[in-house]
Structures are given as C-alpha cells and as structure tokens.
Amino acid sequence: KQEVTQIPAALSVPEGENLVLNCSFTDSAIYNLQWFRQDPGKGLTSLLLIQSSQREQTSGRLNASLDKSSGRSTLYIAASQPGDSATYLCAVINSGGYQKVTFGTGTKLQVIP
Amino acid sequence: EAGVVQSPRYKIIEKKQPVAFWCNPISGHNTLYWYLQNLGQGPELLIRYENEEAVDDSQLPKDRFSAERLKGVDSTLKIQPAELGDSAVYLCASSLGGGPSQSEQFFGPGTRLTVL
Numbered sequence: 001k002q003e004v005t006q007i008p009a010a011l012s013v014p015e016g017e018n019l020v021l022n023c024s025f026t027d028s029a030i031y032n033l034q035w036f037r038q039d040p041g042k043g044l045t046s047l048l049l050i051q052s053s054q055r056e057q058t059s060g061r062l063n064a065s066l067d068k069s070s071g072r073s074t075l076y077i078a079a080s081q082p083g084d085s086a087t088y089l090c091a092v093i094n095s096g097g098y099q100k101v102t103f104g105t106g107t108k109l110q111v112i113p
Numbered sequence: 114e115a116g117v118v119q120s121p122r123y124k125i126i127e128k129k130q131p132v133a134f135w136c137n138p139i140s141g142h143n144t145l146y147w148y149l150q151n152l153g154q155g156p157e158l159l160i161r162y163e164n165e166e167a168v169d170d171s172q173l174p175k176d177r178f179s180a181e182r183l184k185g186v187d188s189t190l191k192i193q194p195a196e197l198g199d200s201a202v203y204l205c206a207s208s209l210g211g212g213p214s215q216s217e218q219f220f221g222p223g224t225r226l227t228v229l
Contacts, residue, residue, distance in 0.1 A: 030214055031216065032213045032216055034218060036220075042222060043221050043222045044156070044204070044206075044218075044220040045202060045220070046217055046218065046219055049216070049217040051214060052213060053213070061213075088154050089156075091155075091156075091218070095140075099161075099168075101146065101158045101161070101218075102158075102170065103155030103156050103157070104155070105154055107154050107155075
C-alpha cells in the first residue's frame with residue numbers, strides 16, 4: 001500500500017526566502033506525481049504535474065523534482081511572498097491496475113511579510 | 114473555460130437523513146474523481162470513473178454511499194443514511210484521462226457537509 005508523507009507539517013518563513021517542501025512515498029512504481037496548493041476553505045489548485053518519465057517541472061517561481069529511486073519529490077519555491085501562504089499537498093498515482101491516488105497530509109506554509 | 118462545478122457548497126443535515134452531492138467536470142474530461150477530506154488531512158479517494166465506468170470504488174463505503182455518472186459527464190454522490198462521522202468536505206476532480214500527460218487533476222470547490 002502506498003504511503004505518502006510530507007514533512008514538515010508546518011513551516012513559517014520570512015518573505016523573500018527560498019524554500020523547499022518535501023514529499024516522500026514508499027512505492028516507487030508511480031504513474032505521476034502532482035503538487036497542489038489549498039487555501040483555507042477552498043478546493044485544490046494544481047501547481048505542477050510530473051510524469052514518471054520526467055525528473056522535474058517548472059512554472060514561474062516553482063520547481064518540482066522527482067526521484068523515483070529514492071521515493072522523493074521536492075517543491076522549490078523561490079523568493080517566497082505572503083500570497084504563497086497556503087497548504088501544499090502532493091498526490092501520487094500508482095502505475096498499473098487501479099492507478100490508485102494517494103495524497104500526503106500537506107505542509108502548511110506561512111510567509112511572513 | 115469553466116472549471117469543475119460542485120453543488121451545493123454547504124449542506125447541514127440531521128443524522129440518518131439522506132444527502133446528495135453533484136459534480137460537473139471540465140468539458141471533455143473523461144476521468145472523474147470523488148474525494149473525502151477531513152480537517153487537516155489530505156483528500157482520500159472514494160471513487161474514480163473512466164467515462165461512465167467506476168474503475169476504482171474500493172474505498173467507497175458501499176453500505177451507505179453510492180455514486181453514479183450517467184452518460185459519462187456529470188456525477189452524483191449519495192449518502193443514505195448519513196452518520197455523524199460523515200461530516201467532511203467532499204471534493205470532485207476531473208482529468209482528461211489517457212496517458213500520464215493527460216492525468217493532471219483539476220478540483221472543484223468542494224461541498225462542506227455537517228451532520229448533526
């Protein structure tokens with residue numbers, strides 16, 4: 001059974017700092033991995049999708065990497081802004097069979113002005 | 114282009130009452146997901162549809178939960194009867210379906226259910 005862990009559960013940084021969020025998974029037979037942000041009381045907003053054949057994806061100030069062999073993905077946020085404050089979630093879809101989707105519990109980020 | 118639409122946004126019911134949630138995915142998206150999210154947790158998949166076929170309903174509590182996706186477009190998730198522990202946010206998502214590059218999921222705003 002796939003298990004997805006996100007550490008730390010919460011993170012507080014000053015504005016302008018570069019930061020890294022971590023996502024670890026136990027089963028490396030993945031189809032893809034997707035990063036989301038969730039604002040309080042809202043649905044999830046897709047940030048980046050990394051296919052199993054890819055090593056990284058970039059969108060603006062965001063860069064996500066994938067290392068299947070070590071069961072890790074990182075989300076790098078450059079020059080953080082107060083508007084980046086949200087909960088960041090990673091989701092793994094396993095390859096084969098049901099293509100099960102497993103979410104991590106998220107990292108709650110606060111960027112202090 | 115409209116995103117994933119869900120209704121209602123909020124629902125308060127007494128325990129043992131039935132409740133239904135509706136989802137309209139992004140136009141052209143063949144894959145539809147229903148998730149349950151408890152406070153402070155990540156979403157948990159309840160059921161996934163490929164067109165009108167439920168391809169993964171292993172996490173759906175079938176004694177009280179049911180879902181349908183007639184004509185492979187919009188979908189309804191039902192709980193009957195509701196229990197106190199069903200209080201949560203119910204999220205719907207959709208993706209194009211097909212290969213890995215078409216599996217990006219897009220979420221609706223969710224329905225917050227409170228069971229009293």
